[in-house]
Amino acid sequence: MLTHNLGYPRIGSKRELKIVSEQYWSGKTSRKNLLQVGKNIRKENWLLQKESGIDLIPSNDFSFYDQVLDMSLMVGAIPKRYQGLLTNKLSYLDLYFAMARGYQKDSYDITAMEMTKWFDTNYHYIVPEFYKNQEFTLFSTKVIDEFYEAKEIGIQTKPVLIGPVSYLLLGKAKGESFQTIDLVNKLIPVYIDLIKKLVSLGAEWIQFDEPFLALDLTKKEKEVYKQVYLKLKSSFPDLKIMIVTYFESIQDNLELIADGLLIDAIHIDLVRCPEQLDVVLENIPERIHLSLGIVDGRNIWKNNYQKSLEYIQEAKARRKENTILIAPSCSLLHSPCDLDLEEDNQNLSTEIKDWLSFAKQKLRELSTLKALTLSEKGDKVFENLERNIRSHENRSNSERIHNSEVDEKVKAISKQDIVRENSFNLRKEVQHKNLNLPVFPTTTIGSFPQTKKVRSWRYQYKKGNISLTQYEEYIKEEIIKVIHWQEEIGLDVLVHGEFERNDMVEYFGEKLNGFAFTKFGWVQSYGSRCVKPPIIYGSVKRPNPMTVDWTLFAQSLTSKPVKGMLTGPVTILQWSFVRDDQPKSVTCNEIALAIRDEVQDLEDNGIKIIQIDEPALREGLPLKQVDHKSYFEWAIQSFKIASSAVSNGTQIHTHMCYSEFNDIIDEIANLDADVITIECSRSQMELLNAFADYKYPNEIGPGVYDIHAPRVPQDEEIIELIRKAQKYIPIDQLWINPDCGLKTRGWEETEKALKTMVGAAKQLRKET
Ligand code: GLN
Ligand code: ZN
Secondary structure (H helix, E strand, O other): OEEEOOOOOOOOOOOHHHHHHHHHHOOOOOHHHHHHHHHHHHHHHHHHHHHOOOOEEEEOOOOOOOHHHHHHHHOOOOOHHHHHHHHOOOOHHHHHHHHHHOEOOOOOOEOOOOEEEOOOOOOEEEOOEEEOOOOOOOOOOHHHHHHHHHHHOOOOEEEEEEOHHHHHHHOEEEOOOOOHHHHHHHHHHHHHHHHHHHHHOOOOEEEEEOHHHHOOOOHHHHHHHHHHHHHHHHHOOOOEEEEEOOOOOOHHHHHHHHHHOOOOEEEEEOOOOOOHHHHHHHHOOOOOEEEEEEEOOOOOEOOOHHHHHHHHHHHHHHOOHHHEEEEEOOOHHHOOOOHHHHOOOOOOOHHHHOOEOOHHHHHHHHHHHHHHHHOOOOOOOHHHHHHHHHHHHHHHHOOOOOOHHHHHHHHOOOHHHHOOOOOHHHHHHHHHHHHOOOOOOEOOOOEOOOOHHHHHHHHHHHHOOOOHHHHHHHHHHHHHHHHHHHHHHOOOOEOOEOOOOOOOOHHHHHHOEEEEOOOOOOEEEEOOEEEOOOEEEEEEEOOOOOOHHHHHHHHHOOOOOEEEEEEOHHHHHHOOEOOOOOOHHHHHHHHHHHHHHHHHHHHHOOOOEEEEEOOOOHHHOOOOHHHHHHHHHHHHHHHHHHHOOOOOOOEEEEEEOOOOOHHHHHHHHHHOOOEEEEOOHHHOOOHHHHHHHHOOOOEEEEEOOOOOOOOOOOHHHHHHHHHHHHHHOOHHHEOEEOOOOOOOOOHHHHHHHHHHHHHHHHHHHHHO
């Protein structure tokens, strides 16, 4: 039985890659230095995996930005707009970064490639762009170079490639419409070229990531799968081809895999889909090795050895041991690097630390599981098992995680708790009387620029260099400024600016019971961007109000309404590491009850508008259609628990961004928020078409300018967009606002853009 790994985090345990990349982009360090840091990380990772006893260690899992973009360069899928850079002999690396981030230099103004979420994770990949007459060539030899690099330090690796079928399915057809999968015959020769070189250097195993093989496939896609792996196997009869799936179960494609694919190993995700083990063992013949993904690659909990050993025993009972491999469920890219770095983190108790395992620890778990499988009772390694059992017992019995009061409250949630007092039509009248807003009311999404100054105060306060009072004084000054400024330019519904928040989830997590925080638990989100998700380990409870003081302070400065600003339960859940000992839906309900109390407190204190952000509602959607319904049931219920306690006159807003929403309008309508502000400008209001078709009854603020770039919109552009919006949505339902929060923007562009936006609204009011 072999242990193997599918991929290791490449940001460096102290985010070395992030730091050096950003320095390189701003011209503060040399390419040589950047390349060296990359090389060091790869070496460290390989050696670490070797020391941890991993039998098959991956290579080409490293990336300077994204593994899908790496693949696009490998096969020469470089969109035309970058050709000028190519002929101008821009270095390979700079071309690569230009594709990822755009290129605005030396009279060039080339947009970046699109980025989107990697399945249901918070990792974003660069979407390949394909054209109908697309040609592929072997453009970069990264995978070969890295295989060779590892070999030089004495490590025979298993190169990782995104499988050709998944690579095509991840891409988007541009220009003339066609199916990307139709490019397969042009693509395969390049893969064959690459593999030929790897094999000649001595590669025995190659890992092909084919996550789509665990999703719903069309007949045609299945045919292409057969064709591709037939071709690869017949070209390389001695190569061991391993296909890797994750995040879903392969049970619907078993026949295809067992009878149709000429492959040597299949990897399955037993953490997400343990129920597939039985049918997989039943149907996958022994000639195909089976890799059991038993160590959670996406969450931070210590492996349950007893459970993992059961899976291994089950497999051993039904096939030869030397046809079994064990591995993490998916690439460890989605895990933080090293729990050891948390040693002196005071915010993480020793007790909780004992429940956790990050990438480095997960490797050890694998080799321990292998040792446990191969040894006899009484061997020394069984002490590990006993310790593991004790640790799990401690966790499940710990007082920290249980709170019967919270359990009771969740159980007591009734139908009445999840509906507003009256229907929207009635509420609307009361709210309009209450708020007395003009047509085309203007507002923002919540945050205003988080300047270096603001962040440094928080840093100083956390370090103990300034007192809480001092810190709060600073924040108050910012709020005073931002309230007056909003009044001055004539916005109708004001916000306090969210200056006190480091992050929209972390802020609430820090104020709620049941959350813990790491110091170095960084996970790559995209490129050099990393996130440090909180850990939800126990019952969620709100010991004290979280936002009331700041909101009331802001409201005390103005007679215009100030929106209370909260993060919704689904988003808090989605952007945290969650408990694996109870269903997500229960945790989400607990968070929802805490937010509900906050909403109630805001209302009791006279706040008339409360926004509950749910940007992550869409991203929590399960990968398979059959699971959508039950997801939405609990997700929508959680939002409604949070939002329904208020009286008719209190206006509930929600906000969404980051995704396409065309196909979930029904669900958005079921949230029954009085107003939704939604990202829209990049799609030129096209999204509203779906709202119009649905006859969406509540109010909508379609974003009128993109906040992701510093560019200031012109008034005609905004007016044009709002006119377009009116074609879809009746005037009395329309709000005017930017696409999203402004925290990543500078003040200068923010001032200009918002003035323009308010001006546009005033202009349009004249016409009504
Ligand atoms: N209220 C948040 C803000 O303005 C919303 C952020 C988001 O949608 N991601 O920053
Ligand atoms: Zn947003």
